[in-house]
Amino acid sequence: MLADYAVRVEHSRGRRHPEPAHPYRDDFQRDRDRIIHARAFRRLEAKTQVFTRRYSDHFRNRLTHTIEVAQISRTIAAQLGLNVDLVETLALVHDIGHPPFGHAGEKALDQAMREHGLLFDHNLHALRIVEDFELRYAAFRGLNLTFEVREGIIKHSRDYPPEKFPELAEYLLDERPPLEAQLIDLTDEIAYNTADLDDGYEAHLLSLDGIRAGVPIFERFYAEAERQYPAAPGKLKFNEALKRMLDRLVTDLIRNTQARTAAHGIRTLEDVRNCKERVAAFSPEAERERRQAKEFLCNNLYFSPVLEPEKQDAERVIGDLFAHWIRRPSDLPPSYRDQAKDQPLARIVCDYIAGMTDNFIFEQHERFCGRT
Numbered sequence: 001m002l003a004d005y006a007v008r009v010e011h012s013r014g015r016r017h018p019e020p021a022h023p024y025r026d027d028f029q030r031d032r033d034r035i036i037h038a039r040a041f042r043r044l045e046a047k048t049q050v051f052t053r054r055y056s057d058h059f060r061n062r063l064t065h066t067i068e069v070a071q072i073s074r075t076i077a078a079q080l081g082l083n084v085d086l087v088e089t090l091a092l093v094h095d096i097g098h099p100p101f102g103h104a105g106e107k108a109l110d111q112a113m114r115e116h117g118l119l120f121d122h123n124l125h126a127l128r129i130v131e132d133f134e135l136r137y138a139a140f141r142g143l144n145l146t147f148e149v150r151e152g153i154i155k156h157s158r159d160y161p162p163e164k165f166p167e168l169a170e171y172l173l174d175e176r177p178p179l180e181a182q183l184i185d186l187t188d189e190i191a192y193n194t195a196d197l198d199d200g201y202e203a204h205l206l207s208l209d210g211i212r213a214g215v216p217i218f219e220r221f222y223a224e225a226e227r228q229y230p231a232a233p234g235k236l237k238f239n240e241a242l243k244r245m246l247d248r249l250v251t252d253l254i255r256n257t258q259a260r261t262a263a264h265g266i267r268t269l270e271d272v273r274n275c276k277e278r279v280a281a282f283s284p285e286a287e288r289e290r291r292q293a294k295e296f297l298c299n300n301l302y303f304s305p306v307l308e309p310e311k312q313d314a315e316r317v318i319g320d321l322f323a324h325w326i327r328r329p330s331d332l333p334p335s336y337r338d339q340a341k342d343q344p345l346a347r348i349v350c351d352y353i354a355g356m357t358d359n360f361i362f363e364q365h366e367r368f369c370g371r372t
């Protein structure tokens with residue numbers, strides 16, 4: 001049962017290249033399937049989420065993180081009466097534009113680009129992947145996704161000022177995205193704030209006492225689990241607490257978004273688009289809990305001195321290779337050399353690097369820049 005403010009696939013603004021309808025899959029379902037079958041999607045498996053070197057085979061990588069975001073997003077979307085197929089599609093594609101080495105890689109690539117007066121932005125890169133780089137169809141370049149999926153790729157996590165990004169004008173930058181897209185940024189946060197506590201703890205970079213002292217929402221549920229299962233092994237109490245924390249954030253997001261929809265008098269999709277602010281949000285209390293968890297992770301995991309050497313490696317590998325290909329474009333694969341005829345070389349080098357997995361970029365570094 002779709003809410004009146006949900007995106008309806010039959011009202012989609014459609015694809016760049018019109019295609020005949022499929023007999024039993026609608027357009028958003030087909031877009032989801034196109035993303036799952038894309039090469040860039042498969043490469044997420046070998047891209048860092050938080051830990052560049054593989055501490056363990058059961059830690060998250062960008063693909064398993066993406067699957068977790070899709071699961072959480074589907075649950076919330078169904079409760080809110082949103083278009084679950086569109087939400088799932090947006091969740092599956094939300095990190096497809098990330099370069100190797102997680103945020104360190106993103107920063108290094110952006111820095112290298114700024115020296116050429118350009119920038120790297122993973123949402124814009126994701127759009128280039130689905131519009132141009134994926135070659136699967138004889139009739140057109142890219143995946144020919146519907147407007148709503150492309151709009152969601154651009155607008156799910158941030159607002160792009162129309163005057164600075166005239167090339168994105170078709171994506172209605174002065175309007176809010178549909179709730180289906182608004183959700184993704186928040187479910188992404190729920191997924192990684194909980195998962196990174198888990199992986200950080202398993203990696204022995206975070207201690208149970210540290211998490212309990214620094215993450216009040218976790219502590220509340222840990223104390224509850226301890227009262228309920230005093231004899232259970234520590235890790236199971238930890239899992240109980242984490243599961244309840246995730247459930248608390250999901251439930252709050254559903255309820256608070258419903259309340260905000262009513263408070264803003266939102267009835268239709270146009271109301272969502274014209275609302276002065278995004279409607280999907282946590283309650284102030286859950287928002288505070290979310291922020292505390294994120295700050296704890298920033299201070300104790302993401303910027304931990306233990307991970308510093310990995311980050312420095314990432315910056316060095318990306319910086320070296322970027323400089324190498326700018327100096328010697330003849331070392332680029334032929335398809336990229338060709339593109340450099342009508343686009344800035346820095347953009348082409350950036351595209352090439354951004355598409356790489358962690359493994360492949362290390363191989364390239366060894367080949368062109370000596371031992372890694």
Ligand code: MG
Nearest residue numbers: 065094095188
């Ligand atoms: Mg993500």
